[in-house]
Amino acid sequence: MVNTTPQVVTIAGSDSGGGAGIQADLKTFQARKAFGMSIVVALTAQNTLGVQSSLPVPLDFIDAQFASLVADFKIGAVKTGMLFNGAYVENVVNNLKKVDFGPLIVDPVMVAKGGHQLLDQDAINAIQNQLLPIATLVTPNIPEAEIIADMSIESEADMLVAGLKLQGYGAKNVIIKGGHAKDARARDLVLMEDGEILWLSSPRVETENTHGTGDTLSAAIAAELAKGSELKAAIVIAKQFIQGAIADSIDVGHGHGPTNHWADLSDDVLVESE
Numbered sequence: 001m002v003n004t005t006p007q008v009v010t011i012a013g014s015d016s017g018g019g020a021g022i023q024a025d026l027k028t029f030q031a032r033k034a035f036g037m038s039i040v041v042a043l044t045a046q047n048t049l050g051v052q053s054s055l056p057v058p059l060d061f062i063d064a065q066f067a068s069l070v071a072d073f074k075i076g077a078v079k080t081g082m083l084f085n086g087a088y089v090e091n092v093v094n095n096l097k098k099v100d101f102g103p104l105i106v107d108p109v110m111v112a113k114g115g116h117q118l119l120d121q122d123a124i125n126a127i128q129n130q131l132l133p134i135a136t137l138v139t140p141n142i143p144e145a146e147i148i149a150d151m152s153i154e155s156e157a158d159m160l161v162a163g164l165k166l167q168g169y170g171a172k173n174v175i176i177k178g179g180h181a182k183d184a185r186a187r188d189l190v191l192m193e194d195g196e197i198l199w200l201s202s203p204r205v206e207t208e209n210t211h212g213t214g215d216t217l218s219a220a221i222a223a224e225l226a227k228g229s230e231l232k233a234a235i236v237i238a239k240q241f242i243q244g245a246i247a248d249s250i251d252v253g254h255g256h257g258p259t260n261h262w263a264d265l266s267d268d269v270l271v272e273s274e
Contacts, residue, residue, distance in 0.1 A: 003074035006034040008226035009101060010219060011092055012081025012109075013042040013054070019258030020046075020212030021081060027261040028219035032241065034226045037073065039065040041092070042084045048211055048253030056084050059091050066095040076226035079105040079218050080131070086122035093130045103136035103225045106171070107218035111143040124148065133170030137231065139218045140166070141177045156187065156199075163191040173231060179213065190235055197274040200236065202243045202266065209249045209257035216259055217242045240265040 008029050015021035022038045029036030039062060045053040069075065078101035083089045096104065108127055110119050119127075124147060132138055132148075142153050148169070149162040153176075163174040172193040178186050183204070190198035220241045224234035243266035245259035252258055 006223070006226040006228070007037065007073050007075050008034045008077045008079075008219075008222050009037045009039060009069060009073075009075050010079050010081060010222075011039040011041060011083070012079075012107075012215070013044055013084065014040055015044055015046050015212070017047040017211075017253065017258075019048065019252070019256075020215050024212035024215040024258070024261070025079065025081065025219040028216050028241070029223045031261050032220055032223035032227075032237075034076075034223035036223075037069060037075075039069070039092075041088055042082065048255035048257050050255070054084075056088065059087065062088070062091055063095065066099060070099050075099075075101040076228075077102040077105065077222040079107060079222040081107050081215055081218070082109040082118070083123070083127075083131075085120065086126040089123055089126035089131055093126075093134065096134060103222070103231070104134060105218045105222045105225070106131055106135040106138040107214050108138060108140050108144050108148060109214065110147055111141070128169050132166065135171045136225075137173040137175065137221065137235075138166055138171040139175045139177065139214065139221070141179060141214060145176045156189070159189045160191070160197070163189055167191065167193075175217075175235065177214065177217070179210075188239065190232075192232065198232070198235075199272040199274065200239045201270045201272065202239065202268050203247075205243075205246045205249075207246060207249050208255070209251070209259060210246060211256040211258045213242055213246065213259055216245060216261065236269065236271055237265065240267075240269050243269055 010025035149165040174191040220238035244263040248263035
């Protein structure tokens, strides 16, 4: 029996602090019982207080990592995270077009926890015009959706307009995460390829320990897809997973701490159809 275990890969940057990036993805894959592997795009010197330094890997080394995985594994889903700049987005897209890694989940990491924009305009253009057209699902938070859709988001109606704009770039399905809103419940918009609209809501948790939430949500979706779940079911399970990971808090570091990747799924998630 070869390659019968569900396998999933993350293409992202390394977080030396362990709370986000590839480290968060691999922890999530393991928690959701999918075998995780990685293609490293960049290294960071990072902790819960911020990113102190970063170092991109050579582009041909990204090619080598793709070739190595293709030669041995049967990957059932793939997710992207921080892709450094436009040249790296283009490289990853070109490699993904040559392989069959299953559904592609794009977490368009663009904005640091403190609000600082991480990518220049060339990278944003590459995400819009090259990465989103091959994405099964894109999962921005509100600040990231504002950048991609080039609009301000002040309401749930705005979230829907932005989601439709992201589909206009080619993304089949869209989640816009509502964690940056101010309502008592955090509400995420899910816009499906067939036009179905869902809202996933959960109680807002007062905590500083939210480092890596976007990575964790998108990684959980990818893991469930690699195991054979339908997309809608994978999204709901991932929402339950990240809600549990935030609510069942751990204490690590002095800044924005990580989520708890060994927490149980939360029952405090409501799924509403529109």
